Amino acid sequence: xxxxxxxxxxxxxxxxxxxxxxxxxxxxxxxxxxxxxxxxxxxxxxxxxxxxxxxxxxxxxxxxxxxxxxxxxxxxxxxxxxxxxxxxxxxxxxxxxxxxxxxxxxxxxxxxxxxxxxxxxxxxxxxxxxxxxxxxxxxxxxxxxxxxxxxxxxxxxxxxxxxxxxxxxxxxxxxxxxxxxxxxxxxxxxxxxxxxxxxxxxxxxxxxxxxxxxxxxxxxxxxxxxxxxxxxxxxxxxxxxxxxxx
Amino acid sequence: xxxxxxxxxxxxxxxxxxxxxxxxxxxxxxxxxxxxxxxxxxxxxxxxxxxxxxxxxxxxxxxxxxxxxxxxxxxxxxxxxxxxxxxxxxxxxxxxxxxxxxxxxxxxxxxxxxxxxxxxxxxxxxxxxxxxxxxxxxxxxxxxxxxxxxxxxxxxxxxxxxxxxxxxxxxxxxxxxxxxxxxxxxxxxxxxxxxxxxxxxxxxxxxxxxxxxxxxxxxxxxxxxxxxxxxxxxxxxxxxxxxxxxxxxxxxxxxxxxxxxxxxxxxxxxx
Ligand SMILES: Nc1ncnc2c1ncn2[C@@H]1O[C@H](COP(=O)(O)OP(=O)(O)OP(=O)(O)O)[C@@H](O)[C@H]1O
Ligand SMILES: [Mg+2]
Numbered sequence: 158x159x160x161x162x163x164x165x166x167x168x169x170x171x172x173x174x175x176x177x178x179x180x181x182x183x184x185x186x187x188x189x190x191x192x193x194x195x196x197x198x199x200x201x202x203x204x205x206x207x208x209x210x211x212x213x214x215x216x217x218x219x220x221x222x223x224x225x226x227x228x229x230x231x232x233x234x235x236x237x238x239x240x241x242x243x244x245x246x247x248x249x250x251x252x253x254x255x256x257x258x259x260x261x262x263x264x265x266x267x268x269x270x271x272x273x274x275x276x277x278x279x280x281x282x283x284x285x286x287x288x289x290x291x292x293x294x295x296x297x298x299x300x301x302x303x304x305x306x307x308x309x310x311x312x313x314x315x316x317x318x319x320x321x322x323x324x325x326x327x328x329x330x331x332x333x334x335x336x337x338x339x340x341x342x343x344x345x346x347x348x349x350x351x352x353x354x355x356x357x358x359x360x361x362x363x364x365x366x367x368x369x370x371x372x373x374x375x376x377x378x379x380x381x382x383x384x385x386x387x388x389x390x391x392x393x394x395x396x397x398x399x400x401x402x403x
Numbered sequence: 404x405x406x407x408x409x410x411x412x413x414x415x416x417x418x419x420x421x422x423x424x425x426x427x428x429x430x431x432x433x434x435x436x437x438x439x440x441x442x443x444x445x446x447x448x449x450x451x452x453x454x455x456x457x458x459x460x461x462x463x464x465x466x467x468x469x470x471x472x473x474x475x476x477x478x479x480x481x482x483x484x485x486x487x488x489x490x491x492x493x494x495x496x497x498x499x500x501x502x503x504x505x506x507x508x509x510x511x512x513x514x515x516x517x518x519x520x521x522x523x524x525x526x527x528x529x530x531x532x533x534x535x536x537x538x539x540x541x542x543x544x545x546x547x548x549x550x551x552x553x554x555x556x557x558x559x560x561x562x563x564x565x566x567x568x569x570x571x572x573x574x575x576x577x578x579x580x581x582x583x584x585x586x587x588x589x590x591x592x593x594x595x596x597x598x599x600x601x602x603x604x605x606x607x608x609x610x611x612x613x614x615x616x617x618x619x620x621x622x623x624x625x626x627x628x629x630x631x632x633x634x635x636x637x638x639x640x641x642x643x644x645x646x647x648x649x650x651x652x653x654x655x656x657x658x659x660x661x662x663x664x665x666x667x668x669x670x671x672x673x674x
Pocket of ligand 1: 448
């Protein structure tokens with residue numbers, strides 16, 4: 158199982174880089190279609206989730222810091238946690254639920270309807286044809302969505318602090334920028350890229366594995382979502398350790 | 404197509420093919436040959452292993468034992484890359500059609516053309532129109548598979564299988580679900596392509612009229628074994644009672660129903 162997953166992932170990444178070595182290029186139209194499916198269509202949900210979390214973070218922070226008489230720290234807390242952790246994480250969760258599951262369901266349905274076998278017989282490599290555009294779209298869109306989500310989350314934190322918590326709008330921004338470094342942004346985006354790779358490979362893998370009709374598709378989709386979430390969180394822990402504690 | 408192009412006198416040769424799924428033996432020692440330019444029909448009851456046999460020949464499944472030769476090349480031992488070269492000459496119509504549901508009819512037929520070489524899109528369009536015309540589906544290019552009938556799907560699948568003018572055509576029940584006129588059109592098409600273009604074909608079918616109309620060779624399977632092979636005349640004259648029952652479609656005969664009416668009543672009363 159793990160071996161088959163590793164094999165598919167290797168094959169997919171090899172196919173992604175193959176055009177650099179003079180092989181036939183990526184299918185741009187298929188890639189754009191997947192970027193729209195995975196990325197653009199997820200934007201409203203990602204924005205909404207980050208917006209709400211930005212608000213929650215600011216309010217929870219304010220509640221705690223108020224006791225210490227340090228509500229100014231709200232700006233630091235919101236900015237710091239959204240860039241480093243919450244932004245990439247919640248974006249990945251949304252993408253797994255929305256796009257990851259649909260990748261598995263779509264590939265799985267193609268598998269049980271013999272479409273993948275038909276591709277094989279036509280001499281079309283299903284990995285190049287189906288997996289690569291989806292994986293590549295995940296790798297590209299996860300960071301893009303994360304940036305969008307982080308932007309919205311930061312704005313939400315600022316908005317609630319200014320309107321309900323009566324913090325000074327300019328002073329908030331000043332505090333916020335002082336609390337973080339550029340590194341925080343980059344590491345967040347690196348996480349997003351890695352999450353994209355994990356989610357893309359896991360969901361494609363489960364889709365291509367499906368056996369046994371509609372029931373099989375349902376089971377595989379559940380497994381893909383659970384595995385993606387777990388693997389994503391493990392990856393997060395690993396990257397956080399590597400980046401900040403070593 | 405000249406005879407010298409071929410490496411072997413047989414387009415397809417199957418020797419001693421066996422395959423089990425778990426404890427169930429689905430194919431047992433199946434052997435037959437198909438000469439170039441001929442049509443072989445595989446017949447037999449539902450569930451006797453016809454589709455499974457075809458899947459082995461096109462390389463989707465690997466046998467437990469036995470060999471398959473495609474124009475003299477043993478294919479069961481080829482790796483994926485080598486096999487994909489052999490497959491370039493295949494056209495396959497799946498029993499369920501296996502059309503790509505996310506694409507239109509036209510895109511389905513165009514796919515193998517566009518993928519096999521750098522054909523200009525307008526040339527591919529032209530070929531698509533031609534192939535759809537062959538199966539009587541002019542003007543349906545822009546519909547999705549979900550918007551056409553079962554019989555139409557079969558015919559689109561046929562057009563797609565023929566898209567690259569294959570040397571070897573495999574059809575899994577191409578005419579099931581078609582009306583008699585369309586059945587005849589597809590049969591004539593298959594025969595014409597083999598006679599005129601030298602294509603060879605293996606056709607799985609239940610339809611005896613259709614089988615006797617197109618076949619030059621017949622293989623009859625029963626519970627995973629070859630019971631009879633021969634020309635249509637030989638098959639008709641074959642006294643094997645299983646074969647005769649099948650050809651003539653009698654309800655009574657040696658072909659066991661898995662559960663007879665009496666059995667059913669008995670079991671019902673026991674439980
Ligand atoms: N992947 C599989 N796993 C387990 N058993 C299988 C598998 N594929 C086919 N079988 C079994 O093999 C037997 C033959 O199936 P096959 O599809 O080849 O029949 P068939 O002759 O094409 O029947 P039909 O005329 O109804 O299409 C069936 O009993 C089926 O249960
Ligand atoms: Mg079948």
